[in-house]
């Protein structure tokens with residue numbers, strides 16, 4: 001199909017269904033012109049990045065939007081599905097209403113969706129953005145990858161159980177802007193709570209596995225890593241500036257550290273594709289600061305220039321000099337294109353040492369965003385540092401490079417390593 005033919009086909013689809021969907025006839029039910037349609041598709045593509053659809057629906061070795069990413073659930077392994085425009089394996093046959101039901105309400109033609117698909121957050125996506133997403137998804141390249149059978153050994157139909165979950169745990173909140181805040185702040189709130197679905201990882205869950213809205217963004221453990229507290233209060237206490245946070249979100253690195261693991265996937269597929277205005281909006285909302293949407297200087301700062309005072313009598317000093325300083329610098333100042341600064345690093349500065357132990361234990365695989373932006377891999381020290389050495393090293397890191405002055409115990413390290421070993 002030629003692109004223009006494809007576009008007009010999507011146009012027709014949107015029209016035939018959007019009229020039925022709208023409660024009352026709205027101006028958006030007017031036939032979009034081809035030019036408007038192309039614009040709508042471009043907006044949809046951007047919004048799909050803001051929603052990180054490909055982060056979950058595309059795997060490294062697979063076709064774009066072909067699905068197949070595994071999610072561990074208490075009932076077994078679940079796989080994301082093919083959401084390309086392919087009519088057999090994907091969602092190419094979905095009407096607008098079916099698309100809306102799946103993305104916003106978690107109800108697909110095959111039944112209720114497992115909440116690994118973040119529809120509780122996507123419920124806040126507005127109508128215009130839903131239409132743009134639909135227009136975009138109906139013309140993506142068809143992926144011929146068949147869906148994987150789920151490895152869920154539930155004694156009865158899991159999708160019926162999910163219907164109950166939807167009734168009791170899904171609060172169906174729509175987006176409500178705050179009247180006393182700036183448009184930029186509210187744009188940030190819309191993105192964080194809706195498409196960005198930040199709370200799916202950063203908000204703790206109750207016994208029903210529903211996110212606890214009273215504790216929004218206060219931090220939670222996901223996939224054996226701590227998604228830290230990113231409330232304005234905590235970010236301010238841990239000295240994140242507007243500039244550092246905007247830079248971390250836009251590039252995945254800053255003088256407060258780099259994004260890794262699940263956060264790296266969010267960065268790579270989603271946040272690094274957002275424009276400066278939206279990055280400023282998210283930053284403004286997270287820090288609860290009203291800043292004008294000025295251009296944020298986003299060239300990655302690879303190192304923090306300030307050298308630190310270090311206590312050479314601490315037992316972790318020798319380990320640091322031997323094993324870490326070659327990449328992270330003798331005073332934790334980092335080395336451009338090699339490794340980030342550890343001085344003022346947010347992971348080390350967190351009073352919860354979970355992620356520091358996880359990183360030292362498991363290392364970080366080589367991560368790259370583009371040809372200009374990449375780091376070495378961070379080695380794993382699971383086998384070369386015992387619990388005592390790791391505890392001493394963390395004490396040294398915190399006392400030298402952060403404002404945490406506590407001493408890490410062997411028991412703390414052992415407990416966290418036990419949790420990591422269960423992964």
Ligand code: HEC
Nearest residue numbers: 051052053056079080081083102108112113114116117118
């Ligand atoms: C955090 C991971 C995650 C993200 C992000 C995500 N999805 Fe999903 N999605 C899933 C999983 C897992 C399923 C399958 C759930 C099931 O089978 O119960 C799914 C299912 C779907 C379905 C139902 C398909 C079918 O087979 O009927 C649609 C449509 C969909 N996603 C669209 C999207 C769109 C559009 C976005 C971006 C705005 C998106 N998803 C982002 C994980 C995700």
Ligand code: HEC
Nearest residue numbers: 257258259260323324327338339347364367375376377378
């Ligand atoms: C071969 C170089 C190398 C060595 C040696 C090394 N690291 Fe790293 N480290 C890295 C890189 C590169 C990253 C960032 C990886 C990324 O996010 O892509 C990193 C990340 C980290 C992080 C996570 C912080 C963040 O924001 O990304 C911590 C903590 C850390 N290193 C501590 C250490 C300690 C302690 C040692 C010594 C036991 C050490 N590293 C040895 C390269 C190294």
Ligand code: HEC
Nearest residue numbers: 196197198201225226227228258259260262263266346347
């Ligand atoms: C799939 C889970 C997941 C999602 C979704 C997610 N995060 Fe994260 N985030 C993490 C994890 C895990 C870490 C810890 C690793 C690191 O520091 O990179 C993290 C770290 C961070 C940090 C660094 C905080 C610190 O103190 O080190 C910030 C800031 C952040 N996320 C913001 C966001 C924002 C904003 C969104 C939504 C646009 C978001 N995250 C969505 C999992 C997630």
